[in-house]
Amino acid sequence: MMEQKEMLELLLQKVTDLELGLKEQKEHNSAVAQDIKELKEGHIMIKQAVLETNQNVKNIETSLEHLSHQVSQLSEDQKSVREILGDHEVAIRTLRRKPV
DSSP, X not given: OXXXXXXXXXXHHHHHHHHHHHHHHHHHHHHHHHHHHHHHHHHXXXXXXXXXXXXXXXXXXXXXXXXXXXXXXXXXXXXXHHHHHOHXXXXXXXXXXXXX
8 A cells, every 4th residue: 555655745746737737728728818819809900991991882882973973964965065066066176176
């Protein structure tokens, strides 16, 4: 049979090993927690960038709609000018403005 001293030494060694293992696990958990925090921060930044991009796309769509309306209006105005002046006069004036 083991002596009481040997048993105590073995028990002390096992407790010491457990404490070391717990310390290592705490350090690992701390590193994992930091990684999670950084991932969350990155996620928030990406989400904000997506929201800003969506707003920019909406602004571009609004600008395109406005521009499309202006082009349609210019086209209608050009048709009216052609009706007033005649196609031949419009063609002559256009040629005069072009550099040779």
